[in-house]
Amino acid sequence: MRKVVLITGASSGIGLALCKRLLAEDDELHLCLACRNRNKAEAVRASLLASHPTAEVTIVQVDISNLQSVFRASKELKQRFQRLDCIYLNAGIMPNPQLNIKALFFGLFSS
Numbered sequence: 001m002r003k004v005v006l007i008t009g010a011s012s013g014i015g016l017a018l019c020k021r022l023l024a025e026d027d028e029l030h031l032c033l034a035c036r037n038r039n040k041a042e043a044v045r046a047s048l049l050a051s052h053p054t055a056e057v058t059i060v061q062v063d064i065s066n067l068q069s070v071f072r073a074s075k076e077l078k079q080r081f082q083r084l085d086c087i088y089l090n091a092g093i094m095p096n097p098q099l100n101i102k103a104l105f106f107g108l109f110s111s
Helices: 013-025 038-051 067-080 101-109
Strands: 004-008 030-035 056-061 086-088
Touching: 004 013, 013 030, 013 038, 030 038, 030 067, 038 056, 056 067
Parallel strands: 004 030, 004 086, 030 056
Antiparallel strands: none
16 A cells, blocks of 8 residues: 655645655655645646656645635545545745734734
């Protein structure tokens, strides 16, 4: 049974480098690329499969700065996989101009 590995932010930078490194060590993995941009993720998937044809690589589209997107992706992951063996939380959260940081911290640290 293949190990299932979920990597957020897998379409570039550290996330992509991690995908390549993991497949170099074990190309029998099932990588699930959790990415915001589906087209970019598809290109990365094709590239990874070209260099590691025995691997299994799937995509789940998720924007971690959008709670609805996170809930939708988690539901999709639960339907698709019985388990996740490893999760690499690599994606960064982009700043949200609608978020009032001052009010957030006041609410967190006041009674």
